[in-house]
Amino acid sequence: MAATDGGGPIQVVLADDEPMLRRGLKVMLESSGTIEVVSEAGDGHGLLSQVRAHRPHVALIDVQMPGKDGLTALREVARLPEPPASAVLTTFDLDDYVADALRFGAQGFLLKDAEPEVLVRAVQDLAAGGAVLDPRITARLLPRLRVTxxxxxxxxxxxxxxxxxxxxxxxxxxxxxxxxxxxxxxxxxxxxxxxxxxxxxxxxxxxxxxxxxxxxxxxxxxxxx
Missing domain, CATH: 3.40.50.2300 (Response regulator)
Structure with missing residues (x-):
C-alpha cells in the first residue's frame, strides 16, 4: 500500500522492542498532523499481526527484536497481498543484515536518532512510493555493498x-x-x-x-x- 487513500493521515505501524523508543517515535511522527501511528509491536509476531489487522501505509521495523526478528518479519510482510512500504530502523552499527533487508523488500534505512522532521519526511516519502536513506547511513552502506x-x-x-x-x-x-x-x-x-x-x-x-x-x-x- 504505497499511498494514502482519500487524503487521510498516513497510517503507520511501529515495531521495536523498546517501549520508550516507540513512544518517542509516535510523538514525533504524530506531531506533524499528517501521520497516525495506528499500532505498535514489540516483536516480529506482533508486527505481522498488526499489519494484517490495520493494513497501514508504512511499517517502521527494528531488525533486532526478540522472538521473530525484524528481518524475518520484513520478509513475511513483503509477501502480504498489499504490503506497506517498509523501512528498517537502525543505528550506526549496520550488520550483515543490510543486503538481506534489501533483498527482503526494505524500501529504506532510518537512524533511530534522526531529527523529527527527517523522520516525518521519510514516512511521507515512503507513503508516496519513494525510497528513503538517512544521509548518514548512505556513506556506511556503500562500502559494504560495493564489495559484492x-x-x-x-x-x-x-x-x-x-x-x-x-x-x-x-x-x-x-x-x-x-x-x-x-x-x-x-x-x-x-x-x-x-x-x-x-x-x-x-x-x-x-x-x-x-x-x-x-x-x-x-x-x-x-x-x-
Whole structure:
C-alpha cells in the first residue's frame, strides 16, 4: 500500500522492542498532523499481526527484536497481498543484515536518532512510493555493498538507459516519489511508474533502494539530468 487513500493521515505501524523508543517515535511522527501511528509491536509476531489487522501505509521495523526478528518479519510482510512500504530502523552499527533487508523488500534505512522532521519526511516519502536513506547511513552502506557489486557492469547498465530513464533514476536516487518525479519531469504518475519499473528491470534491482544505491555507486549518473 504505497499511498494514502482519500487524503487521510498516513497510517503507520511501529515495531521495536523498546517501549520508550516507540513512544518517542509516535510523538514525533504524530506531531506533524499528517501521520497516525495506528499500532505498535514489540516483536516480529506482533508486527505481522498488526499489519494484517490495520493494513497501514508504512511499517517502521527494528531488525533486532526478540522472538521473530525484524528481518524475518520484513520478509513475511513483503509477501502480504498489499504490503506497506517498509523501512528498517537502525543505528550506526549496520550488520550483515543490510543486503538481506534489501533483498527482503526494505524500501529504506532510518537512524533511530534522526531529527523529527527527517523522520516525518521519510514516512511521507515512503507513503508516496519513494525510497528513503538517512544521509548518514548512505556513506556506511556503500562500502559494504560495493564489495559484492560489479561497478563496471553497473556503469554499463546505467549507460544503456535512455536519457529519460537516467533522469528518472537520478530523481529516484534522491528519494523522490513517483508523483514528485512526474512533477519535475512533466510526466503523469502512471508514466513515471512505468519508467521506474523499466529502470529496475534493466538494472536488475529488486526495489527502489537498490536502484538508488546503484546510482550513487556509479559516477556520472547526474550528468543525465
Amino acid at each position: 557489486s560489479d561497478n563496471a557492469r553497473e556503469l554499463d547498465l546505467v549507460k544503456a538507459l535512455s536519457a529519460r530513464e537516467r533522469q528518472v533514476l537520478q530523481l529516484l536516487a534522491d528519494g523522490r516519489s513517483n508523483a514528485d518525479i512526474g512533477s519535475r519531469l512533466g510526466l503523469t504518475e502512471a508514466t513515471v511508474k512505468s519508467y521506474v519499473s523499466t529502470v529496475l528491470s534493466k538494472l536488475g534491482a529488486q526495489n527502489r533502494v537498490q536502484a538508488a544505491l546503484i546510482a550513487q555507486r556509479v559516477s556520472g549518473v547526474g550528468g543525465a539530468r
